[in-house]
Amino acid sequence: MASKPDIGFCGLGAMGFGMATHLLKSGYSVTGFDVWKPTLEKFAAAGGTPSTSLSESAKDKTLYVCMVATAQQAQEAIFKDGGILQGLPKGATLILTSTVPSAYAQSVEKELKERGRDDVYFIDAPVSGGAIRAADGTLSIMAGASDAAFQKGQFLLEEMSAPSKLFIVKGGIGAGSNMKMVHQVLAAIQILAVSEGLGFAARLGLNGKVVREAVIGGKAWSWMFENRSVRTLTEEYFPGASAVAIIVKDTGIITSMARLVNFPTPLCTSAEQAYFTGLDRGWTTQDDAGLVRLWTSEPVSSIQSTFSEEVQQEKLNLVTDLLTGIHLVAAAESISFAKHVGLPLPQLYELAVDAAGGSVMFREFGAKFIHILEGKGGDSAKVLESYLAGLRKAVDEAQNIKCPVYLGSSALNVLLQTGPSLDLSSLLKLYTAI
Template sequence: MKHVAFIGVGAIGLPMAKHLVAAGLDVTAFDVSPTRLDEAAAAGMRTATSPEEAATDADVVVVMVATPQQLHHAVLGPQGVAAGIAPGACCVVMSTVGIDAVRAIDQALGERDVAVLDVPVTGGVAGAEAGTLTLLAGGEPATLARCTQVLAPMGRLAVCGPAVGDGQAVKLVNQLLCSVHLAAAGEALAFARALGLDPAAVLEIIGGGAAGSWMLSDRGPRMLAEDPPVRSAVDIFVKDSGLVAQAAEAADFDAALLDVAASRFWAASAAGLGRADDSRVITTYLGDTLASLDGTPAADPVHTAGPSKESGR
């Protein structure tokens, strides 16, 4: 039986790890939140006091944190994964952190004879709970084959390429579309209200037609709710749209629609909505927030999103 260390058992990480337990794998969890660790223990996992402790004797270490900075700290920082993981083991980065961040981890762990896979996910909390996430895998085929037993219980494996970073690259394309679709959904429903229409009725009429989108159908009802539960935070899209923008700049690509969408997430974060559900981006179109569109958030969103909450998309 494989021993799996799972670093980051948050809104998406915890249900992912639960599927590994259900598949009969031996799972040791670590999270900075004591509450999350209690939930992991209740689900049949062992718990650790540090990533280093969790990684000790693990065949596979899964890392599911929120940001590039958190990834670096969890793996290469004091009491990080690198201090405990054994040569010959595999580290699977399942966070959305961008190409450069995951390649830096690959280089550092490669010097310790640890293989790395780049497997960001899409499908959100609902997909994590149902075990239907799409796993965007980049890395050597032989390493991927070694880790299939661990990955398969969490969802559908989509092979993106043989290099670490290929999964992140495909995820950035995904996040460009998600960012634009989410902002467009908010703009459309706010436009309906500005025209004197009932946004809920408009959503029902157009949601299933040619103008519909997954984001409109999923986020639309939450946009119209007064206080929706947080399934994916605004600051996650600040972070992700920022990663897309960085990659576009490096590729000398003009992502004009992404820039417009990103300005809305920055505005919502600047208005103090960074930890709110990302459907609150609609408020930047409604005049219900004092946020400006000057691109200056109230706080650094990549640090306020929390260490174990991945985005819901």
């Protein structure tokens, strides 16, 4: 068996540290760079080779993974004097796993060529799954590149992802980032939905623990709700596990791309404005599960209800109907966007249904949306009627108690725009030509 190649790695944050140390455990020698010294020490303690120079970290490495936070950071790390490219040997493979705009990934490919370095095999491969799966090597990875680049680097993507979670997206550089982007449409909406649901519930007088059980046991379930509500209930926001800044960045990629390609994103846009409000409140580095504080300063797990069982159930139904309606329109927004930018829809479905963007609504309606968007028909009238009715009731009550429901009211407007037919095609047509 051939010995494993040495890997260069840059960006040892929550995700990158897990990915790099997983490669160490898998028997690779990894040279890691980060600007934050304590992380480098931790990396050395885990068996890695720390480096304080980007070009040094890339020297003689035939494979290099760049996992910085933003496109701006990637641009500097790769191309600046003393950056990765300067150290990278001829014919090396560079994998960018950061979540960046697809246009940025394409600009890297172009700049490599302009600088006379098209010997470098470049792979656009954003990841999803969180720090735990990063450390386990079971991430979801959405990758776009040339066949030649995949021949060089695919095995390393396989090391970092779960067996069925490496998605090779057709379309070359940019396709991976676009796939991540449309997945993040679900994330951007559903992260705020966690707080909106629990916040609305708090204003209705419901205890957060009771709400969590009702949501995760039924059709209002989303991966995000199950994941984030744990931290909402314990107020674990400082710093928590996923900063508001991260979803702000991802939402920005979505909505700016949407504006560029003339695609409407009413729900992502509503979420983004609420995220900006969170930044204004000073929560940039705090966990996004703490956005519930836009609705209530009282801990949601300490709310005491004295409702009869019947009344409590009625109130819980309002909350679950709110979330269900939001998740339904979120699925339409994500899948239509994928269609609009030319991504393979079944792959998005396969990827998102079991990932952080997953929800019961996505599972139930995603395949139907795809069927219609691929021109295979299969639509029937009035499907949306019960969801519209449930959502309307929730928004009515939110208005009664003067509680903002940014996403719920946006989703309701989208459903109202479908007109009297209330079928799925009418919903999708609000987003893109079909």
